Amino acid sequence: MLTIQAIKVEKERVIKGLVKRGWSDEQLKIVGKVIELDDARRRTQTELDQLLSEINSISKEIGSLFKSGKADEANALKRKVADIKATSGELETRQKDLKREIESQLLNIPNVPHESVPKGSSEDDNEVYQSWSGDLPQLDASAQPHWDLARKYNLIDFELGTKITGSGFPLYRGQGARLQRALIGFFLDEAAAAGYEEIIPPLLVNESTARATGQLPDKEGQMYYMEKDDLYLIPTAEVPVTNIYRDVIISENDFPIKLTGHTPCFRREAGSYGSDVKGLNRVHQFDKIEIVQIAHPDKSYEVLMEMIAHVEGLLKKLELPYRILRLCSGDLGFTSALTYDFEVYSAAQKKWLEVSSVSNFETFQSNRLKLRYKDGQGKKRLAHTLNGSALALARIVASLLENNQTPEGIKIPEVLTSYTRFDLIK
RNA sequence: GGAGGAGUGGCAGAGCGGUUGAAUGCACUGGUCUUGAAAACCAGCAUACUCGAGAGGGUAUCGGGGGUUCGAAUCCCUCCUCCUCCGCCA
Numbered sequence: 001m002l003t004i005q006a007i008k009v010e011k012e013r014v015i016k017g018l019v020k021r022g023w024s025d026e027q028l029k030i031v032g033k034v035i036e037l038d039d040a041r042r043r044t045q046t047e048l049d050q051l052l053s054e055i056n057s058i059s060k061e062i063g064s065l066f067k068s069g070k071a072d073e074a075n076a077l078k079r080k081v082a083d084i085k086a087t088s089g090e091l092e093t094r095q096k097d098l099k100r101e102i103e104s105q106l107l108n109i110p111n112v113p114h115e116s117v118p119k120g121s122s123e124d125d126n127e128v129y130q131s132w133s134g135d136l137p138q139l140d141a142s143a144q145p146h147w148d149l150a151r152k153y154n155l156i157d158f159e160l161g162t163k164i165t166g167s168g169f170p171l172y173r174g175q176g177a178r179l180q181r182a183l184i185g186f187f188l189d190e191a192a193a194a195g196y197e198e199i200i201p202p203l204l205v206n207e208s209t210a211r212a213t214g215q216l217p218d219k220e221g222q223m224y225y226m227e228k229d230d231l232y233l234i235p236t237a238e239v240p241v242t243n244i245y246r247d248v249i250i251s252e253n254d255f256p257i258k259l260t261g262h263t264p265c266f267r268r269e270a271g272s273y274g275s276d277v278k279g280l281n282r283v284h285q286f287d288k289i290e291i292v293q294i295a296h297p298d299k300s301y302e303v304l305m306e307m308i309a310h311v312e313g314l315l316k317k318l319e320l321p322y323r324i325l326r327l328c329s330g331d332l333g334f335t336s337a338l339t340y341d342f343e344v345y346s347a348a349q350k351k352w353l354e355v356s357s358v359s360n361f362e363t364f365q366s367n368r369l370k371l372r373y374k375d376g377q378g379k380k381r382l383a384h385t386l387n388g389s390a391l392a393l394a395r396i397v398a399s400l401l402e403n404n405q406t407p408e409g410i411k412i413p414e415v416l417t418s419y420t421r422f423d424l425i426k
Numbered sequence: 427g428g429a430g431g432a433g434u435g436g437c438a439g440a441g442c443g444g445u446u447g448a449a450u451g452c453a454c455u456g457g458u459c460u461u462g463a464a465a466a467c468c469a470g471c472a473u474a475c476u477c478g479a480g481a482g483g484g485u486a487u488c489g490g491g492g493g494u495u496c497g498a499a500u501c502c503c504u505c506c507u508c509c510u511c512c513g514c515c516a
Contacts, residue, residue: 045476049485056485059497063444066496078496085496380473 001106001214001368003382004038007031017112020119020329034105041098044091051088055081107217111364113329114301114338120328129340130324137321137347137403145348146398147279149405150176153425156397158279168269168284170394175425179400179412180287182419183393184262187289187314191390194310196260196291201240203263204231209243212369214335224266233266237290238387245294245371249380252373256303257294260390262287279398281353286394292387294371297363300384301338304360307388308340311356314391317415320399321345323352337362344395348402353395358388401425 007014015031058081065074118127150156155176161169172180188198210216210232215223224233234240241261250257265288280286291310295303308324315322327339342356363382366372372380404411409426417423 042476045485049476052486053484055496060445062496067444074496081496 002109003367008035014112020113037102044095048091051084055084110334111337113332118328121330123331125328126331127326129326132321132323136345139347143348146401149401170283178420182416185419186416188262191260191291196258199241199259199261201261203234205234205240212246213239213242221270222268235267236265237261237263241292246369248371250373252375255296259292262289280394283394288392289390291390295384297384300360303386307358311342311390318413335361335364344399346399346402355391355395356389360386
């Protein structure tokens with residue numbers, strides 16, 4: 001959520017950003033409206049404060065009148081207070097309504113895209129920031145997609161997952177489970193080596209938490225919800241991990257804060273269908289290692305590049321063909337200022353699969369989180385938050401299986417063999 | 427799940443209807459003293475909103491929300507969290 005202060009001070013920049021995101025003149029009216037609402041809020045505040053101040057001083061007077069036995073005068077003042085209270089009560093209601101209205105309007109305004117974000121209307125306009133320079137793996141006609149390979153080598157049982165839970169909940173077994181665990185260990189070790197502190201967070205979060213990172217109210221339908229306990233299953237480790245710093249004021253020399261966590265991620269993915277959801281391409285439960293950084297505003301774009309280099313390093317070590325996209329304004333997430341997506345080539349499907357998304361949210365998230373730091377002057381300022389997948393497992397598994405299939409079996413990248421304890425799936 | 431108890435400033439801990447935004451101690455910051463440090467002494471030290479060019483003023487906040495009252499940290503209701511005992515349990 002943008003701050004109302006930022007919208008007022010940087011109105012032109014905000015409007016430019018929204019136009020880049022494709023907002024119409026009609027939609028842009030919300031910016032002026034929210035500023036007007038805030039002006040009204042402040043006027044009401046001033047008026048209300050004056051009345052409350054009056055009530056407070058009269059109350060003190062009443063107290064001393066009672067003490068000195070002047071009950072009549074005191075009672076007269078009581079009636080006066082009652083009159084003022086009628087007005088102040090109205091103002092209070094108006095004030096609450098205004099605040100609620102401002103809040104709900106602000107929730108509809110997305111983050112301002114970074115200037116480097118290319119203008120565009122859909123994913124087709126995303127900029128290939130770094131293309132794959134080598135040859136893409138060419139498989140012969142007998143090559144199989146990962147869901148067939150998974151069955152052939154008894155790695156993943158989609159039917160059993162469906163039996164136990166429902167579609168989109170794969171069951172990994174044998175070497176498939178082992179490969180999964182190897183990847184988790186590898187990614188966590190790499191993150192630790194890069195200075196990230198490992199976190200194992202709760203997988204269920206409360207409403208405040210989901211609200212603070214922006215899953216609520218924007219993506220309510222995307223999360224599994226436990227009605228009885230009023231809790232949500234996390235769609236990503238970002239949610240609990242970033243919320244460690246909700247309502248926290250850190251000191252300037254605590255930067256940078258680097259956290260990582262492996263969790264299963266649960267997504268309802270309502271409305272998805274077709275080849276997109278085939279096999280591991282889109283599932284309701286998958287494992288992901290997330291990296292999160294909390295950065296000084298002056299440093300956050302450096303940090304973003306550092307995180308991209310980290311993800312890139314993982315893909316290189318896994319020997320997977322990948323490319324990096326810079327998301328265009330039309331495909332950029334609501335909360336993000338700049339996002340780079342990583343896609344891995346899945347040779348049998350002949351498809352690029354998204355395996356990571358690395359974003360700088362600037363202060364958009366920290367505003368809701370109330371995550372601040374004290375600067376040199378002791379002033380509190382909002383910190384910048386960033387996160388990225390490093391990496392999302394299911395699709396990595398899919399492309400590993402497809403790209404590394406050979407007549408003898410599926411080759412395991414060297415970097416993983418110390419984790420899997422086998423170098424060939426057969 | 428049942429029965430009790432408790433939630434006050436960075437921490438500890440008073441206050442239990444009326445100049446209490448909140449005693450006191452510790453911590454912290456500045457100063458005096460000292461060759462330096464410690465000790466001692468003096469002063470300062472919450473957050474948010476708001477008015478004001480500024481100085482400074484106002485309002486709200488004693489776990490969250492609501493209520494009683496002219497007036498609430500103090501009384502009532504409700505929710506949350508923590509502690510103790512019992513039960514259940516990986």
